Amino acid sequence: MSDIKYLPGKEPHPREHRLIFKNIDREGWDPSIDTYTADGGYEQLKKAMAMEPGDITTEVKKSGLRGRGGAGFPTGVKWGFIPPKNTKPVYLICNCDESEPGTFKDRYIVHQDPHQLIEGMVISAFAVGAHTAFIYMREEFPEAAITMEKAIEEAREKGYVGKNILGTGFDLEIWVHRGAAAYICGEETGLIESLEGKRPYPRIKPPYFPAALGLYMAPTIVNNVESLCHVKHVIEMGGEEYAKLGVDRNTGTRILCVSGDVQKPGYYEIEVGKMTMRELLNEVCGGPLEGRSFKAVIPGGSSSKILRCDETFQIGRGEDAKDLSFWDIQLDFDTLAACGSMAGSGGVIVLDDTRKMSWVLNNINHFYAHESCGQCTPCREGSTWMKKISDRIVEGKATPEDITTLEEVAYQIDGKTVCAFGEASSWPVEAIISKFRDELTADTNENNERLSKEQLQREMFLGK
Amino acid sequence: MNTLENNVASPTTPGEQHFPPFVASDDIVALADERITHYPESKLSAVLPLIHIVQHKHGFVSKEAITWIAEKLEIEPMKVVSVVTFYPGFRQSAPGKFHYRVCRTLSCAMAGSYELMDQICEITNIDRSQLSHHHPIVVSPCGNYSVEFAECLASCGTAPVCLVNDDFHENIKPENAQDLINKYQP
The missing domain is CATH 3.10.20.600 (Ubiquitin-like (UB roll))
Structure with missing residues (x-):
């Protein structure tokens, strides 16, 4: 990697090990296919297409690759959930709805290195037997949608995407599907509903994995952008060698x-x-x-x-x-x-130490109250209640009792919803209260007016 | 059609002057027809792409546009409405010519995105107090600018960030709001 030069000020830290981000901020790098192939791009696709699809899955299982989207579920195992006697078409979806606050890795891949993602996707689609793949791109990446579509077109011209890829008889179409600024579309079954043209209400589990029933009620594999890119490197290094990293x-x-x-x-x-x-x-x-x-x-x-x-x-x-x-x-x-x-x-x-935890909590609560899809009552109502209570704390209008109420509301969401959004919205509240209770309590005042039952109901149900 | 009349409202805004009223023009039809081919299994899947196509040109999704999309995809207009009303990315009223979406979430807020929003509102003569959960977009009286708080734009390392129409800007300190606005002259 020593011969690779990076843009001034953007050099990787010596402790880094760049695999996926090898080409990010690289000097003389652009997202075109020529740059990518000149750097050894699409070689792993050729290698993978000479393998049996089942062997690719085996390599990915051996590599121990765990999903990078959030849950950390083993990618190869996920692929293995496609029913063996399946006769329906299989779909591959790349989850590029990156919207978890604090996360900004997929952005750089889809903007700067789209072909790495395409190569990873074609290999993965070949492994799971998918002939249609979608990249669910969040709406806030309008430039990336264009870059990605251009890259797919380039790959199609070179025969890496489309009909009869590399003369093997394997067909794959990749389409970019843009979301519309809803965090819940990052949940894989919500994403599938959105791709079907509906409101993205996550589906009831079981089936726990869309690999059994997914898009158009057919087996569907949903993987994060980074996970799909890793597949390329698993093929390059071999599963066992990859597993030596980490x-x-x-x-x-x-x-x-x-x-x-x-x-x-x-x-x-x-x-x-x-x-x-x-x-x-x-x-x-x-x-x-x-x-x-x-x-x-x-x-x-x-x-x-x-x-x-x-x-x-x-x-x-x-x-x-x-x-x-x-x-x-x-x-x-x-x-x-x-x-x-x-x-x-x-x-x-x-x-x-300059940050007030009540302010941090309130900011997070606003996010989840805005993004709850509204399908399950505990989450829809609870996330808004939590926001309103933390609003009161920040405004200095809360009583110490409010902290207890806030905690109770959180524990009544956790584990009681269709998807993991319930946990996502309640965990920060639970954790911040349990670890910073004294600091939050200091922001409240015994003498503040307690809301009457009627006032509370008004506030909870009618907004402010 | 009556149900649609009763359920879809697009309050007029000063931004409307910058966007042509919806008509199923040839370019829109061509773009839509191409998109529909991406989803051979189900035309319904094309509803988000079609709304994007309409909104990109016409600024928002009007009743007329909803009716056209529904006819095009052979679905009930209410299915289109249910999608338009759910997603924060779809608008039912015209934004300004330059639509500023400032990230509001934790890392950006820590880096000063609320102050950035205050600055943008002050410079563009937008009443900041009108921004609320139920009125996420406020348009300036001249119709050239509009603002909206966005939830995490996924660039927390370069906070604060904002989108102006489709252009992404990072490391926008509140004191540099004027420079940003100067880049977009009506």
């Missing part, structure tokens, strides 16, 4: 998107689990801003539970049980899960 059960590289109160926010592609929080925040991101100190970190997009920088976690069981300080957390799926949070989509939001 740590046990948390293989490969992943892109961490750091934003908020650090010296150097940005995207950093690291080997999963090979870096600790201390190294990420102090070494790679250059530490806190002048005269400030770190207070808390949201480690995997706004819906993941917040971690205090002075926290210690008890992880493991039996003989493996140990205490782990916040600073020693390894950035992988399992360690963050053991600490009660999640690696999610890789969006790390850093908060320093």
Whole structure:
């Protein structure tokens, strides 16, 4: 990788391991197919098309690749859920509805390196037997939709997309489908409903995976942009070799998107689990801003539970049980899960000592109240109630009782909805209250007027 | 048609002068016909793309446009309405000639996006207090500008960010709001 030059000021940190982001901010790089093929592009497609589709899935399973969209589900296993006796068409959907607050990795792939995604998609479609693929592009990426469509057209001209790809008789059409600014379309069954031309109400589970019943009631594989790009590298390196990157059960590289109160926010592609929080925040991101100190970190997009920088976690069981300080957390799926949070989509939001947690909580609550699709009552009503209560806290009109009410509302959403949005909206509330209760309580006042039952009902049901 | 009359309202805004009223012109029909071919399984799937095509040219989705899309896709107009009214990306009234969408979510808010919004409103003579959950878009009296708070535009590392029509701008500090507005002269 040493011969690759990057734009001045955009050089990767020495601790990075660039696989997916190899071409991002590269000097002399553009999104055209010529640039991509001159750099060895589409070679892995040729290699993959010479393999049996089943063997590609086996390689992806061996690689241990876990989905990069949020849930961290093994990609190869997901592919394996297509019913073996299926006679319907299979669809592949690339989830490019990147909208989890704090996440900004897919943006750079679809703007700067569209052919990497196309190559990954064609390989994946070949593996699962899909002849139609969609890229569900969020509406807020209008430029990327154009770049992507142009790239697909270029690939079609060269015979990498379309009929009889590389003379193998395999057909694949890829279409870009633009969303319309709804966060819920990132939920895979909501996305499918949206692609069918309806309101994106997530579907009831089971079936737990659209691989059984998805788009047009046919088997459908929905993968994140970054996950599909990784497939290309799995083919290049071989599953076993790829699995040597990262740590046990948390293989490969992943892109961490750091934003908020650090010296150097940005995207950093690291080997999963090979870096600790201390190294990420102090070494790679250059530490806190002048005269400030770190207070808390949201480690995997706004819906993941917040971690205090002075926290210690008890992880493991039996003989493996140990205490782990916040600073020693390894950035992988399992360690963050053991600490009660999640690696999610890789969006790390850093908060320093100047931030008031009531303000942070209120900002997050506004997001979820705006984005709830309204299908399930606990989430539709609850997310708005939580917003209104946190509004009161921020405005200094809340009583200490309101904190308890807020917590109760959150626990009545969690686990009671069709999709994971319920958890996504309630986890930040639960975590911020449990970890910063004193600070939130300090923003309330015993003597503030308690809302009467009638006032509460008015506020809850009729708006302000 | 009566149901549609009763359910679809497009309040007039000063932005309307910048957008032609909807007609099923040849270019729109051609774009729509091409898009429909992407979804051989179900024409209904083309409803979002068709709304995008209409909104891009005409600024918003009017009753006439809804009727046309429904006829084109052989579906009930109410199906189109249910989509238009759900997605925050679809508008039922004209925005300004330059539509500013400022990211409101955490990382951008921490970097000053609310102050950026205040600045844009002040410079463009928009009454900031009119912005609310139920009125997400406010158009300036001259019709040249409109503002909206967007939820996470996925560029948190370069906060604060905003979209002006289809152009993306990053690292826009509130004090640079005037420079941004100067880039778009009516």
